Amino acid sequence: MLELLTTRNNPMIDPSLHVWGWEIPVYLFLGGWVAGAMVLSGWLMHRDPGTERPSVTRLLPWVGLVLISLGMVALFLDLEHKLYVWRMYATFQPTSPMSWGGWILIGVYPVLLLAGIAGLPPALADAWAPLGTLARRLRQSDARRALVLANITFGVGLGIYTGILLSSLGARPLWASGVLGPLFLVSGLSTGAAFAHMIARDPDEQSALLRSDNLFLLTELALIALFLIGLATSGVAQAQAASLLLGGPYTAAFWVLVVGLGIVLPLAIQSLMATRRIGHTLVAPMLVMGGGLALRFVVVAAGQASFWP
Amino acid sequence: MARFGMAIDTTKCVGCMDCIVACKTENDVPDGYCRDWIAKRVEGRMPDLRMTITSERCNHCDNPPCVTCCPTGASHVHVYGKIVLVDHGKCIGCKACVASCPYGARFMHPDGYADKCTFCIHRVDKGQLPACVEVCPTRCMTFGDLDDPQSEVSRLVAGRKHFVLKPDAGTGPRIFYLE
Numbered sequence: 001m002l003e004l005l006t007t008r009n010n011p012m013i014d015p016s017l018h019v020w021g022w023e024i025p026v027y028l029f030l031g032g033w034v035a036g037a038m039v040l041s042g043w044l045m046h047r048d049p050g051t052e053r054p055s056v057t058r059l060l061p062w063v064g065l066v067l068i069s070l071g072m073v074a075l076f077l078d079l080e081h082k083l084y085v086w087r088m089y090a091t092f093q094p095t096s097p098m099s100w101g102g103w104i105l106i107g108v109y110p111v112l113l114l115a116g117i118a119g120l121p122p123a124l125a126d127a128w129a130p131l132g133t134l135a136r137r138l139r140q141s142d143a144r145r146a147l148v149l150a151n152i153t154f155g156v157g158l159g160i161y162t163g164i165l166l167s168s169l170g171a172r173p174l175w176a177s178g179v180l181g182p183l184f185l186v187s188g189l190s191t192g193a194a195f196a197h198m199i200a201r202d203p204d205e206q207s208a209l210l211r212s213d214n215l216f217l218l219t220e221l222a223l224i225a226l227f228l229i230g231l232a233t234s235g236v237a238q239a240q241a242a243s244l245l246l247g248g249p250y251t252a253a254f255w256v257l258v259v260g261l262g263i264v265l266p267l268a269i270q271s272l273m274a275t276r277r278i279g280h281t282l283v284a285p286m287l288v289m290g291g292g293l294a295l296r297f298v299v300v301a302a303g304q305a306s307f308w309p
Numbered sequence: 310m311a312r313f314g315m316a317i318d319t320t321k322c323v324g325c326m327d328c329i330v331a332c333k334t335e336n337d338v339p340d341g342y343c344r345d346w347i348a349k350r351v352e353g354r355m356p357d358l359r360m361t362i363t364s365e366r367c368n369h370c371d372n373p374p375c376v377t378c379c380p381t382g383a384s385h386v387h388v389y390g391k392i393v394l395v396d397h398g399k400c401i402g403c404k405a406c407v408a409s410c411p412y413g414a415r416f417m418h419p420d421g422y423a424d425k426c427t428f429c430i431h432r433v434d435k436g437q438l439p440a441c442v443e444v445c446p447t448r449c450m451t452f453g454d455l456d457d458p459q460s461e462v463s464r465l466v467a468g469r470k471h472f473v474l475k476p477d478a479g480t481g482p483r484i485f486y487l488e
């Protein structure tokens with residue numbers, strides 16, 4: 001028997017060790033969603049150049065701008081030394097994913113803005129001549145290709161970073177997994193795709209997004225399996241961490257909210273939608289988005305409850 | 310170049326918590342927080358029990374995750390004694406370092422920055438010992454330069470059986486507990 005008596009090292013006794021509340025999971029969720037939206041609008045722009053149809057590509061960058069701003073507000077609320085936030089941009093720390101993230105966020109804004117302007121309907125853009133000129137310039141093939149590339153690059157970077165942010169904090173064995181980066185990226189893609197097919201008007205585009213969402217959800221299931229198997233078969237600390245989700249206190253939230261309601265059920269519904277056995281419903285994409293949010297909450301909370309022995 | 314560390318004799322420590330009081334006084338640690346603490350590990354089966362008491366604090370790790378994760382460079386390895394310090398004026402209070410320390414050695418100071426043990430560098434600089442070492446009634450702590458093979462701390466670590474906390478975390482802690 002080993003009994004450890006200490007006044008520290010336990011978030012139940014020492015609440016200062018449970019450092020991240022709702023702000024960080026919400027930020028990671030919104031960041032992932034924007035990442036998904038960027039990759040998808042890059043893909044749609046590439047797939048359907050010069051479309052005159054009511055493509056969601058036109059809307060996604062603007063939605064992304066709102067979401068990423070909300071995410072940054074959440075991130076800012078979490079800071080304890082708010083007046084010093086500019087310090088983040090007074091330096092670049094190559095070993096700190098949080099520092100990369102800060103700079104990636106700065107790059108995301110102009111890319112989203114330009115993609116948004118490129119998709120403005122001519123009637124709107126031409127209301128102000130320079131804007132109309134810029135929009136037309138951005139729709140030319142070279143600028144368009146650059147925008148496609150920038151959207152996909154920044155989207156993938158943003159999505160992976162939200163996972164690596166956690167896995168770089170070596171003290172929490174649950175996060176000590178290389179799968180977290182890809183898992184958060186794919187979860188962001190599925191959130192982005194769910195939202196996009198929810199608001200898509202064009203039937204062809206909606207069905208393409210729906211099918212891609214199903215693919216992302218399947219990949220996410222595989223990555224979750226890899227994540228758990230990887231942890232359970234590593235050292236004692238990781239196995240203990242995995243048991244938080246496999247019988248421990250976070251089991252119900254993880255399997256019911258994240259896996260059951262967030263992936264399996266919507267995947268089943270969306271598969272029926274994809275084969276046109278049922279019509280399009282809002283329920284499935286809403287569930288996917290809720291599952292993405294639940295995934296961030298569970299991983300952030302359970303990670304903070306895992307310790308090296 | 311010095312590399313400061315400590316050897317703490319667990320066979321002498323009685324867990325009186327004088328080190329904690331000394332630290333709180335010396336460093337004006339706010340109420341409800343501490344930079345050092347006492348842990349008691351009880352092993353065995355009744356009636357054969359064995360208790361190890363350890364006075365714990367930041368290990369000033371050789372491979373400190375709290376420094377690599379810091380987005381602003383506020384957490385840094387200081388040139389003097391390679392101790393790990395926080396520059397309060399650079400810290401944005403993101404708490405990444407608190408989450409990254411396997412020992413729970415850091416906390417957020419109510420004034421908004423990350424705080425923890427400094428090895429009382431302001432005292433060491435003047436040729437004094439860290440407050441906890443100075444005050445210990447059993448003299449169980451030895452502070453000094455681990456890179457100097459002649460220092461008392463180096464000789465203790467070289468000559469006595471010892472352990473470090475959470476070696477699997479891979480942080481290279483520099484507080485050695487003598488058995």
Ligand code: SF4
Pocket residue numbers: 366367368369370373374375376393409410411412413414415425480
């Ligand atoms: S004990 Fe914790 S705070 Fe101190 S150097 Fe190591 S990781 Fe950083």
Ligand code: SF4
Pocket residue numbers: 375378379380381382383384395399400401402403404405406407422423
């Ligand atoms: S809380 Fe301060 S010292 Fe810690 S990682 Fe963030 S900026 Fe660096």
